[in-house]
Amino acid sequence: MSVGLQTSSASPAALRSFEAQWRARAADALRPAREQAMQRFLKLGLPSPRDETWRYTDLRALAAQSFVDAPHKARGEIQPHAALPLLDGLPLSATVLMVNGYPSLNPDDAAINGIEISSINELSRLDPSNMLRFLPPASDADQRRWVLLNTALFRDGLYLKITQQLSTPLLILHVSAGDGANDVAHPRVIIDACPGSSATIIEHHVAQGEHTPLNNSSTHIALARDARLEHYRVFATDPGATHFDSVDIHQDQGSECKQFTIVLGGGLVRATLEGNLRQRGAALDSYSLLVGHQNRHVDCVNIVTHGAPDTRSRQTARAIASDFSRVIFNSKVIVNAGAVNSDSQQSCRGLLLSPTAEIDTRPQLEIHTDEVKCAHGATTGRLDPDMLFYMLSRGLDRATAQSLLVFAFLADVLTGMSVSSARSAIENALISQLPDSQLLRRFR
Amino acid sequence: MLEIIDLTVRVAGKEILKGVNLKVNAGEVHAIMGPNGSGKSTLAQVLAGREDYEVTRGSVSFEGRDLLALPAEERARAGLFLGFQYPVEIPGVNNVYLLKAALNAKRKCAGEPEVDAYDFLALIKQKMKLMQMSEAFLTRGVNEGFSGGEKKRNEVLQMLVLEPKLAILDETDSGLDIDALKVVSMGVNSLRDPKRAVVLVTHYQRLLDYVIPDQVHVLTGGRIVKSGDKSLAQELERRGYDWVLESRVA
Numbered sequence: 132m133s134v135g136l137q138t139s140s141a142s143p144a145a146l147r148s149f150e151a152q153w154r155a156r157a158a159d160a161l162r163p164a165r166e167q168a169m170q171r172f173l174k175l176g177l178p179s180p181r182d183e184t185w186r187y188t189d190l191r192a193l194a195a196q197s198f199v200d201a202p203h204k205a206r207g208e209i210q211p212h213a214a215l216p217l218l219d220g221l222p223l224s225a226t227v228l229m230v231n232g233y234p235s236l237n238p239d240d241a242a243i244n245g246i247e248i249s250s251i252n253e254l255s256r257l258d259p260s261n262m263l264r265f266l267p268p269a270s271d272a273d274q275r276r277w278v279l280l281n282t283a284l285f286r287d288g289l290y291l292k293i294t295q296q297l298s299t300p301l302l303i304l305h306v307s308a309g310d311g312a313n314d315v316a317h318p319r320v321i322i323d324a325c326p327g328s329s330a331t332i333i334e335h336h337v338a339q340g341e342h343t344p345l346n347n348s349s350t351h352i353a354l355a356r357d358a359r360l361e362h363y364r365v366f367a368t369d370p371g372a373t374h375f376d377s378v379d380i381h382q383d384q385g386s387e388c389k390q391f392t393i394v395l396g397g398g399l400v401r402a403t404l405e406g407n408l409r410q411r412g413a414a415l416d417s418y419s420l421l422v423g424h425q426n427r428h429v430d431c432v433n434i435v436t437h438g439a440p441d442t443r444s445r446q447t448a449r450a451i452a453s454d455f456s457r458v459i460f461n462s463k464v465i466v467n468a469g470a471v472n473s474d475s476q477q478s479c480r481g482l483l484l485s486p487t488a489e490i491d492t493r494p495q496l497e498i499h500t501d502e503v504k505c506a507h508g509a510t511t512g513r514l515d516p517d518m519l520f521y522m523l524s525r526g527l528d529r530a531t532a533q534s535l536l537v538f539a540f541l542a543d544v545l546t547g548m549s550v551s552s553a554r555s556a557i558e559n560a561l562i563s564q565l566p567d568s569q570l571l572r573r574f575r
Numbered sequence: 576m577l578e579i580i581d582l583t584v585r586v587a588g589k590e591i592l593k594g595v596n597l598k599v600n601a602g603e604v605h606a607i608m609g610p611n612g613s614g615k616s617t618l619a620q621v622l623a624g625r626e627d628y629e630v631t632r633g634s635v636s637f638e639g640r641d642l643l644a645l646p647a648e649e650r651a652r653a654g655l656f657l658g659f660q661y662p663v664e665i666p667g668v669n670n671v672y673l674l675k676a677a678l679n680a681k682r683k684c685a686g687e688p689e690v691d692a693y694d695f696l697a698l699i700k701q702k703m704k705l706m707q708m709s710e711a712f713l714t715r716g717v718n719e720g721f722s723g724g725e726k727k728r729n730e731v732l733q734m735l736v737l738e739p740k741l742a743i744l745d746e747t748d749s750g751l752d753i754d755a756l757k758v759v760s761m762g763v764n765s766l767r768d769p770k771r772a773v774v775l776v777t778h779y780q781r782l783l784d785y786v787i788p789d790q791v792h793v794l795t796g797g798r799i800v801k802s803g804d805k806s807l808a809q810e811l812e813r814r815g816y817d818w819v820l821e822s823r824v825a
Binding site for chain 2 (some may be wrong): 184522528
């Protein structure tokens with residue numbers, strides 16, 4: 132099977148280059164799903180501001196680029212720790228390294244109790260039908276455009292099966308390290324949480340070297356009955372980096388997920404979260420901490436679907452924008468017919484730290500049943516002058532007072548983190564992005 | 576210590592203070608009384624350095640320095656303290672951190688080293704005991720979830736820790752029950768000292784039963800229209816503010 136030529140010389144260079152990558156791929160056990168995804172992607176093309184969830188993010192510059200596959204690098208070519216104060220002192224059950232989307236597995240990882248760590252390619256060869264369960268059907272929804280491309284083009288990926296209750300977090304360290312300015316990587320992660328299991332998984336995205344590839348990452352999370360997961364994705368790449376990341380969460384009966392999206396780096400970061408509460412009693416708490424800095428553009432899309440009765444979702448987003456940055460937070464809660472007693476809350480707050488920064492928040496609700504409890508609120512403003520005056524009147528200098536207020540603004544997200552080691556590591560990384568970081572450290 | 580001459584202040588385009596004159600010497604306690612809307616809180620806030628209040632005329636000197644030329648934080652470090660009528664809640668900023676930062680800012684300004692963490696904790700616990708505050712307040716955000724009375728106690732606690740030269744307490748007594756009023760008064764009295772001064776802004780004479788003022792001033796219509804000793808407060812309580820206005824006209 133092969134896809135007929137879909138692009139023409141009039142198509143954007145990026146699209147043509149993705150098609151060329153696809154044509155160069157050898158067929159593997161996942162080929163049917165990949166082919167379907169690629170066809171759909173080529174048919175729909177790159178998203179544009181005409182697409183509902185892409186209104187604020189223009190990809191024209193990216194469309195004019197021709198991309199090539201980012202290189203496969205060995206563990207020895209990467210020195211991640213040099214650039215990673217985030218990891219200092221964090222007790223971990225394991226660190227799994229992924230470089231440009233290729234997992235670099237350590238033989239020791241196989242010995243950790245309660246979790247199976249494998250390469251997607253390896254498992255696809257052994258049991259393709261099992262792996263196909265985790266590849267989503269092709270969708271026309273515009274927020275899923277880059278997931279289609281990821282499904283078609285991921286070179287390998289990481290499959291984690293959580294079988295027990297893990298007490299310490301597991302870290303997935305995604306390192307982007309290109310050889311040229313036009314590299315692209317499609318990292319893929321599958322988290323398969325067995326019934327009653329629990330774990331904390333931190334995906335940390337960093338870059339190394341001069342060239343950071345375009346990153347199109349996708350994480351698929353399946354929580355079986357009563358499974359619990361605390362999942363973090365932390366973006367800390369360089370100011371020139373472009374990152375599209377999608378997390379899909381599928382939750383069975385009584386499962387609980389806390390998801391944290393933390394944007395501390397990157398030039399253009401698009402972070403999508405789709406939560407699917409498909410069985411009774413499933414609960415999803417999502418927290419977004421979006422820091423706009425310099426010229427950074429952060430576009431966050433959360434879509435949570437209540438597909439069963441007695442499901443619960445909370446979305447807490449805190450956005451800060453300084454300099455010329457722009458932060459967008461779009462959240463949507465959909466309550467399907469029959470999902471009675473659904474309970475959802477959306478709270479988005481934005482804090483503008485400069486007159487040239489911009490924050491757009493848009494909470495939305497789509498309800499197809501009665502007997503639900505759905506609340507939403509969105510506010511954006513500057514630092515509260517009364518709070519600032521109060522602190523100044525106690526003798527604090529202005530910079531300290533402002534930093535403390537900025538940090539306080541983020542407290543609702545930080546206090547949601549139940550793993551204290553992860554929280555303090557993230558606080559540390561966050562503080563270094565705020566003005567007067569030295570001062571703030573003294574207050575912790 | 577504090578000398579206010581012909582202070583005229585506009586708030587949102589409206590003239591609120593219309594030439595206030597007041598002199599407070601070290602060691603004295605002054606009470607400023609007056610009806611609602613007379614400009615009492617505006618005076619307190621403008622002395623503390625509120626930026627959106629526009630001084631259109633007059634001068635304020637504090638220990639010989641031009642107070643109005645200093646930003647709020649420098650006024651505080653120079654030894655001025657405002658107890659807020661409505662203390663602000665600042666969720667996410669720890670009550671004790673704020674106080675420690677405030678104390679250290681003041682010490683730094685005076686060329687003193689930062690306070691030792693253990694010494695500070697001992698100091699604050701001692702003052703909290705005096706103010707009959709639960710140690711639970713140590714871990715809370717600034718005024719977060721405090722009742723009205725707790726907020727006022729917290730203001731006085733801050734004052735006791737910072738030991739200002741001049742404390743301006745803006746209706747610190749309002750909203751307090753009689754027990755809390757006694758505690759707050761004790762806190763204020765513990766600060767009385769020949770080197771310090773206190774300005775109490777209040778509606779009611781009640782506080783002045785516990786903190787005996789040296790002078791009482793009546794502020795109304797943006798001016799101080801009458802001054803006297805503590806008996807003036809009692810007279811006001813009996814006869815109301817209209818009496819001052821009428822006797823002035825007569």
